Amino acid sequence: MTPTLADSTRGVSARVTQFTESVIREMTRLAAEYDAVNLAQGFPDFPAPDFIKEAAIQAIRDDINQYAVTWGDPLLRQALSAKYARWYGMEVTDANITVCCGSTEAMISTLIAVLNPGDETVIFEPFYENYGPDSILSGAVPRFVTVRQSADGWSFDRAELAAAFNLRTRAIIINTPNNPTGKVFTRAELEFIRDLCIQHDCLAITDEIYEHIIYDGRQHIPLATLDGMAERTITISGISKTFSVTGWRVGWALAPARLAGGIRKVHDFLTVGAPAPLQVAAAKAMDQGDEYCRQLSADYTARRQRVVPALQRAGFQCTAPEGAYYILTDVTPFLGMCGGEEFARWLVREVGVATVPGSSFYHDAALGAAQTRFCYSKTDPTLDAAMRKIAALSKR
Ligand SMILES: Cc1ncc(COP(=O)(O)O)c(C=O)c1O
Incomplete structure (x- = not known):
């Protein structure tokens, strides 16, 4: 008998059937199948810096093999306190x-720790695709506010954002610098968000x-540093992107102590702890890595320059990202009769470049139907190979 859709999900909880598998991973699979250049998934194809690799090797040689303290190796917690004080003047205690x-x-872990069933979260879209499923897994209801592109970059409508808050709103999730738009929220925008959080007694959860990775002299502003926000912000970050080690799996949540207790409990029962030797390596990298971090934006500026003008010449409509390493382009000129997902599949199959269709960054796929995202955390030869294929596209 042919399996039916009901058969294909039998036994899966109602909660989990509310979201689908990541399209990004599907595009990576297609890239391998068609031997295409993979500008879909957000991971670097170049090596991590030697100093973090040496620190990890040393930690393993030192036999740091057993469970770390569940909420983090003391060395990494010390390094984090020092780093946030040095870079942002934040007081982060153990x-x-x-x-x-x-x-x-x-x-x-944060969302499960702070949300109750029926609570609402406010999420900007296009979004990093985990936030919707994360909210649903926590029993909360996500409300979306669209960030739109103009010649001046990406911005949101303040009245629309204010209207998304109500008595059930418990938290807003903000990602700056942003994936997939490359937007860096300005101080004025963050102050507007701060005022809404205070007015509605909400938490801010910042990714x-x-x-x-931030360009043209912009400064990263952690929302927690704004007046009135330290006690209502959970700041999330990690080493994946900064040190090009997405497979090491070390990140953190910085929260007011009353909330950190809840986050630690959830984290303990989900995973017990992050990889112990890699936490020690992360601590060393953070202690030694300020100069490397300052150079990172310059390195990514050069990669951005290899890609943005080439895409624009080929007919992809986009502005230069302000931060992160993605370009969300408008592909309307290419669409003809097909939709954005079909276009992205065609691009990987026929042109040999894997991207992510914009539909995967919106709760309503139609909103991203004319967009596709390029990731440029790649070596120069990878980027040049991709842009040669893209240039050929405009001659078709
Ligand atoms: C906005 C954003 N948050 C989080 C992650 C994942 O980070 P981590 O490797 O620390 O889990 C990504 C990865 O692409 C991302 O783009």
Whole structure:
């Protein structure tokens, strides 16, 4: 008998059937199948810096093999306190920190720890695709506010954002620098968000994983540093993007102590702890890595320059990202009769470049139907190979 849709999900909880498998991973699979250049998934294809690799090797040689303290190795917690004081003037004490298996686990542990069934979260879209499922897994109801592109970059309508808050709103999730838009929220925007959080007595949960990839002299502003926000912000970040080690799985949540206790409990029962030797390596990298972090934005500026003008010449409509390493382009000129997902599949199959269709970044796929995202955390030869294929596209 042919299996039916009901058969294919039998036994899966109602909660989990509310979201689908990540399209990004599907595009990575297609890239391998068609031997295409993979500008879909957000991971670097170049090596991590030697100093963090040497620190990890040393930690394993030193036999740091057993469970770390569940909320983080003391060395990493000390390094985090020092780093946030040095970079942002933030006072982060031991009681605020939970080290997790990447910022992904920090986000889901935080949401489970602070949300009750029926609570609402406010999420900007296009979004990093985990936030919707994370909210649903926590029993909460996500409300979406669209960020739109103009010639000046990406911005949101303040009245629309204010209207998304109500008596059930418990938290807003902000990702700056942003995946997929490359937007860096300005101080004025963050102050507006701060005022809404205070007015509605809400938490802010900020994903700052791209904090050190920021362009044209902009400064990263952690929302927690704004007046009145330290006691209502959970700051999430990690080493994946800064040190090009997305597979190491080390991240953290910094929260007011009253909330950190809840986050630690969830984290403990989800994963017990992040990889012990890699936490020690992360601590060393953070202690030694300020100069490296400052250079990172310059390195990514050069990669951005290899890609943005080439895409624009080929007919992809986009502005230069302000931070992170993605370009969300408008592909309307290419669409003809097909939709954005079909276009992205065609691009990987026929042109040999894997991207992510914009539909995967919106709760309503139609909103992203004319967009596709390019990731440029790649070596120069990878980017040049991709842009040669893209240039050929405009000659078709
Ligand atoms: C906005 C954002 N947050 C979190 C992550 C995942 O971070 P981690 O590797 O620390 O789990 C990504 C990865 O692409 C991302 O783009």
